[in-house]
Amino acid sequence: xxxxxxxxxxxxxxxxxxxxxxxxxxxxxxxxxxxxxxxxxxxxxxxxxxxxxxxxxxxxxxxxxxxxxxxxxxxxxxxxxxxxxxxxxxxxxxxxxxxxxxxxxxxxxxxxxxxxxxxxxxxxxxxxxxxxxxxxxxxxxxxxxxxxxxxxxxxxxxxxxxxxxxxxxxxxxxxxxxx
Amino acid sequence: xxxxxxxxxxxxxxxxxxxxxxxxxxxxxxxxxxxxxxxxxxxxxxxxxxxxxxxxxxxxxxxxxxxxxxxxxxxxxxxxxxxxxxxxxxxxxxxxxxxxxxxxxxxxxxxxxxxxxxxxxxxxxxxxxxxxxxxxxxxxxxxxxxxxxxxxxxxxxxxxxxxxxxxxxxxxxxxxxxx
Amino acid sequence: xxxxxxxxxxxxxxxxxxxxxxxxxxxxxxxxxxxxxxxxxxxxxxxxxxxxxxxxxxxxxxxxxxxxxxxxxxxxxxxxxxxxxxxxxxxxxxxxxxxxxxxxxxxxxxxxxxxxxxxxxxxxxxxxxxxxxxxxxxxxxxxxxxxxxxxxxxxxxxxxxxxxxxxxxxxxxxxxxxx
Amino acid sequence: xxxxxxxxxxxxxxxxxxxxxxxxxxxxxxxxxxxxxxxxxxxxxxxxxxxxxxxxxxxxxxxxxxxxxxxxxxxxxxxxxxxxxxxxxxxxxxxxxxxxxxxxxxxxxxxxxxxxxxxxxxxxxxxxxxxxxxxxxxxxxxxxxxxxxxxxxxxxxxxxxxxxxxxxxxxxxxxxxxx
Numbered sequence: 025x026x027x028x029x030x031x032x033x034x035x036x037x038x039x040x041x042x043x044x045x046x047x048x049x050x051x052x053x054x055x056x057x058x059x060x061x062x063x064x065x066x067x068x069x070x071x072x073x074x075x076x077x078x079x080x081x082x083x084x085x086x087x088x089x090x091x092x093x094x095x096x097x098x099x100x101x102x103x104x105x106x107x108x109x110x111x112x113x114x115x116x117x118x119x120x121x122x123x124x125x126x127x128x129x130x131x132x133x134x135x136x137x138x139x140x141x142x143x144x145x146x147x148x149x150x151x152x153x154x155x156x157x158x159x160x161x162x163x164x165x166x167x168x169x170x171x172x173x174x175x176x177x178x179x180x181x182x183x184x185x186x187x188x189x190x191x192x193x194x195x196x197x198x199x200x201x202x203x
Numbered sequence: 204x205x206x207x208x209x210x211x212x213x214x215x216x217x218x219x220x221x222x223x224x225x226x227x228x229x230x231x232x233x234x235x236x237x238x239x240x241x242x243x244x245x246x247x248x249x250x251x252x253x254x255x256x257x258x259x260x261x262x263x264x265x266x267x268x269x270x271x272x273x274x275x276x277x278x279x280x281x282x283x284x285x286x287x288x289x290x291x292x293x294x295x296x297x298x299x300x301x302x303x304x305x306x307x308x309x310x311x312x313x314x315x316x317x318x319x320x321x322x323x324x325x326x327x328x329x330x331x332x333x334x335x336x337x338x339x340x341x342x343x344x345x346x347x348x349x350x351x352x353x354x355x356x357x358x359x360x361x362x363x364x365x366x367x368x369x370x371x372x373x374x375x376x377x378x379x380x381x382x
Numbered sequence: 383x384x385x386x387x388x389x390x391x392x393x394x395x396x397x398x399x400x401x402x403x404x405x406x407x408x409x410x411x412x413x414x415x416x417x418x419x420x421x422x423x424x425x426x427x428x429x430x431x432x433x434x435x436x437x438x439x440x441x442x443x444x445x446x447x448x449x450x451x452x453x454x455x456x457x458x459x460x461x462x463x464x465x466x467x468x469x470x471x472x473x474x475x476x477x478x479x480x481x482x483x484x485x486x487x488x489x490x491x492x493x494x495x496x497x498x499x500x501x502x503x504x505x506x507x508x509x510x511x512x513x514x515x516x517x518x519x520x521x522x523x524x525x526x527x528x529x530x531x532x533x534x535x536x537x538x539x540x541x542x543x544x545x546x547x548x549x550x551x552x553x554x555x556x557x558x559x560x561x
Numbered sequence: 562x563x564x565x566x567x568x569x570x571x572x573x574x575x576x577x578x579x580x581x582x583x584x585x586x587x588x589x590x591x592x593x594x595x596x597x598x599x600x601x602x603x604x605x606x607x608x609x610x611x612x613x614x615x616x617x618x619x620x621x622x623x624x625x626x627x628x629x630x631x632x633x634x635x636x637x638x639x640x641x642x643x644x645x646x647x648x649x650x651x652x653x654x655x656x657x658x659x660x661x662x663x664x665x666x667x668x669x670x671x672x673x674x675x676x677x678x679x680x681x682x683x684x685x686x687x688x689x690x691x692x693x694x695x696x697x698x699x700x701x702x703x704x705x706x707x708x709x710x711x712x713x714x715x716x717x718x719x720x721x722x723x724x725x726x727x728x729x730x731x732x733x734x735x736x737x738x739x740x
Contacts, residue, residue: 103451
């Protein structure tokens, strides 16, 4: 059996996103929009770094590979019926796309799931673009997965900010004690 | 051991909601707002019926009982620290309230989880009222659980509508065949 | 857009299972094994009925269609790399098969998720057979989905039994009151 | 509002486990049992380190605090009915304990959920001890949460091992290239 290395999977993941018109910056912009109001001084660079870190997670990588594969096969009309029509038409009660995306966004707690739900419903930035292309392109899986990546990266930003605040508070209390 | 009957649990659930100021109609109004645009001719009565059906589900009932208990204990300042302060302040990265709510909203597929995320973020109707009362009352768990009930009832309405459409389509095709 | 009827999806689901060598009775036997010790007088017929009911749920149907499609495409070596190798080798840290299965087994509460985990780890009955065929056949997704169907049907049996007990207890208490 | 620092929560978490008779080593022993057959040369020290890392995750910490609080309140008979009896009797269809535990074990992908299901059903080591104490003590929530911690730490061990193997393979291929 041919065992696949993590490096190969990471490369394939990034290639798949680019090929489908999704840049890391476009996802980072959603992260910024989600977190900026809670986080003074947040920069787009921090959001890009957070997306990059999230893209190293195996669950996210596998979700991207499976989702993009299914979208492309649907586009080429290579799926059996009735699955072809279900994915093609982004049937409202078809939930496997969301299941895969939710499964991938669970890494940073329930805050990521909530943010995912919000993004999935309100389709911000590149998520809306992916949704609009429908007709020409099939993005049934990809728009949900991008929402999951953005939600997870946003949750990561929130957790890291809190860690930093706690670290500073701890340091200050140590300084006070030393006085 | 004292075994509790389903009827007792159902009664206790409804009492808990009323006691905390949440009417079935108020939840049904959120369901209506979520589904009306997809569902011509949807009535508030159908939404009330859907909420009532969802309230018979054990997972939902248990979530209500645990959530309201924790909110009340927090209100009475009877929880140990640091849990008391975490719930009291509805700490942003505390996710057990959402975890319980998401767990309860899984009964009707991932569509319910997505709707839950949207409601949790955008706080519509009674969910906003519960959120605003904070300070006097502790509704850390209840606002999420109400969002879960509304999301589940909305998903149920969507599934039932689809079943009905399919039934009619099937009947029409049978009539056509007989001709 | 070609809208697919529920009837078509139900038919396709059953055909997919049979084509891949999974009978409803084989799944029902797992359900029986899971529930018999808690449920005196449980029959295989009740388990078959429960599997049949669970197979009507959209989430389960969609999971079967997607899972079997991916298994078949992997068997025909029609997937892109590195996804082909990941599914082919049933890579241990590849979790999309389990994510889809867990998503489908959430309909009857957390008891179904727990049972799913047990079945997935201990591979009982037809699940083991599917697993053993690997090498010739690819069943990366199907074995998890069968575990999810069995877990959901087992949870359904447990819930129904409890409903029945409560109904009888209620009736008895009414009879006592009338005396 | 009194904001709680991460350090306080971490301290309280460890105290809660010890107070309820759960040592980190006891959890690590389950991790070892789960992973040893896949991982030659795995030591109990690595498992202890993995449990310690997992105990730093907020989702896990909050689950411990809420679960132990509810167990203790049930023990002191301070919960309202019918919740008191539901938790007291570890009612089979009561799933909030498992929901909280599953929510906490999602951090390392679906492999953790599967392992959780297995541990929850087969009750290994300290999980069995907690379960046996029932009658004197209430451990309705804690046994599930310990299973979640062990499952998450086991998944972490599996992921880290794979990372290490991939790192070595990459290094070897670089050495080959240089020759």
